[in-house]
Amino acid sequence: MAETRKTKVLIIGSGPAGYTAAVYASRAMLEPLLVQGIEPGGQLTTTTEVENWPGDTEVQGPDLMVRMEAHAKAMGAEIIGDIITDLDLSERPFTAKGDSGTTYEADSVILATGARAKWLGLPSEDKFKGFGVSACATCDGFFYRGQEIVVIGGGNTAVEEALFLTNFASKVTLIHRRDELRAEKILIDRLMKNPKIEPLWHHVLEEVVGADNPLGVEAVRVKHVETGEITEIPAKGVFVAIGHAPANELVKDQLELHNGGYVKVRPGSTETSVPGVFAAGDLTDHKYRQAVTSAGMGCMAALDAERFLAEQDDVEVAPEAPVVQAASAG
Numbered sequence: 001m002a003e004t005r006k007t008k009v010l011i012i013g014s015g016p017a018g019y020t021a022a023v024y025a026s027r028a029m030l031e032p033l034l035v036q037g038i039e040p041g042g043q044l045t046t047t048t049e050v051e052n053w054p055g056d057t058e059v060q061g062p063d064l065m066v067r068m069e070a071h072a073k074a075m076g077a078e079i080i081g082d083i084i085t086d087l088d089l090s091e092r093p094f095t096a097k098g099d100s101g102t103t104y105e106a107d108s109v110i111l112a113t114g115a116r117a118k119w120l121g122l123p124s125e126d127k128f129k130g131f132g133v134s135a136c137a138t139c140d141g142f143f144y145r146g147q148e149i150v151v152i153g154g155g156n157t158a159v160e161e162a163l164f165l166t167n168f169a170s171k172v173t174l175i176h177r178r179d180e181l182r183a184e185k186i187l188i189d190r191l192m193k194n195p196k197i198e199p200l201w202h203h204v205l206e207e208v209v210g211a212d213n214p215l216g217v218e219a220v221r222v223k224h225v226e227t228g229e230i231t232e233i234p235a236k237g238v239f240v241a242i243g244h245a246p247a248n249e250l251v252k253d254q255l256e257l258h259n260g261g262y263v264k265v266r267p268g269s270t271e272t273s274v275p276g277v278f279a280a281g282d283l284t285d286h287k288y289r290q291a292v293t294s295a296g297m298g299c300m301a302a303l304d305a306e307r308f309l310a311e312q313d314d315v316e317v318a319p320e321a322p323v324v325q326a327a328s329a330g
């Protein structure tokens, strides 16, 4: 039978923003429920080394997210393997429907659904998705041992993916529409020094070319953005790394958005246009989009939710106290 779960704080998303919100909300005795979604641990589970998480000179993205989940659980958060398919923010308590059939009723909601990879939207890209076209080098790089690969994009993701793919590929061509990368200087330096990587400036992907039976990529056709000249480059794999778009599907018709789909929050806070609904991380941040800033916003969202709930007459909030003994050091 379909179950209904009631909570003071429903956290949707299990990236750095969601897990950090869960740590803080648990320590405020709010007994949060966190729904993990289709990608438990979020975007960092699709990468390898993370070198800018304070306290760790280097940590594997998936390991960091396992630690964050364990931390949230240890503080008392309930972590639920479910996907929210529908969210009604028109009245309180807010209602969310889970793919599992569970209904969640929440006095406050923290949205931390993050962002998802963008695609170019070419028919040939779509045709070969999963058959040579990918947006995740760590997931699919292994299949291209000794092969030639292209990466599209000029940001941190594209440069990191190109570097990572040199572990497998014989050659990686980085195709970028300008002649300047927006990636961090340290990554650009590594890229330029890597003999397996060749940047191709001022080019965009026109078409992925391949065989139908079996389905597989053989080359890419690229166009020079100024001259229009078309060149064909042999490649068995195409990694699209042109950025991420906010995962706003649950709320795009219910909350104010800005900058092409990011959930708008009041400056200096995580309050959205609906009282009691808070947003944190890449879902709301078009500018910084880092693990540490997402975690910071997750903290803010839990503190904002705590304050909001304390002001409501219909919600009982326990006085502040550490949830478990181990938390007393914090």
Ligand code: FAD
Pocket: 012, 013, 014, 015, 016, 017, 018, 035, 036, 037, 038, 039, 040, 041, 042, 043, 044, 046, 047, 049, 050, 051, 052, 053, 082, 083, 084, 085, 112, 113, 114, 115, 116, 157, 160, 247, 250, 280, 281, 282, 283, 289, 290, 291, 292, 294
């Ligand atoms: P995300 O990590 O995007 O997590 C979103 C969560 O929401 C997921 O758990 C998902 O399952 C869940 N969700 C979505 N929809 C639903 C739903 N309907 N129901 C329930 N749950 C849902 N940043 C750095 O600081 N350092 C790095 O080295 C670094 N490397 C990166 C490498 C790659 C390849 C990528 C893609 C990003 C990298 N970033 C890095 C950026 C960093 O990963 C993000 O800024 C950060 O993960 C954002 O955290 P978040 O919590 O907002 O959301």
Ligand code: NAP
Pocket: 052, 120, 152, 153, 154, 155, 156, 157, 158, 160, 177, 178, 180, 181, 182, 204, 241, 242, 243, 244, 287, 288, 289, 290
């Ligand atoms: P991004 O910074 O938005 O870069 C996207 C890149 O793709 C840009 O170079 C852009 O070109 C290009 N691009 C966009 N649309 C295109 C199109 N239609 N055709 C061709 N090229 C296109 O995205 P990202 O690299 O995924 O990074 C997202 C966020 O995650 C950033 O904040 C980043 O710092 C963070 N991140 C951090 C790390 C790290 O800290 N090590 C690693 C990965 C990601 P233009 O440059 O011309 O606009």
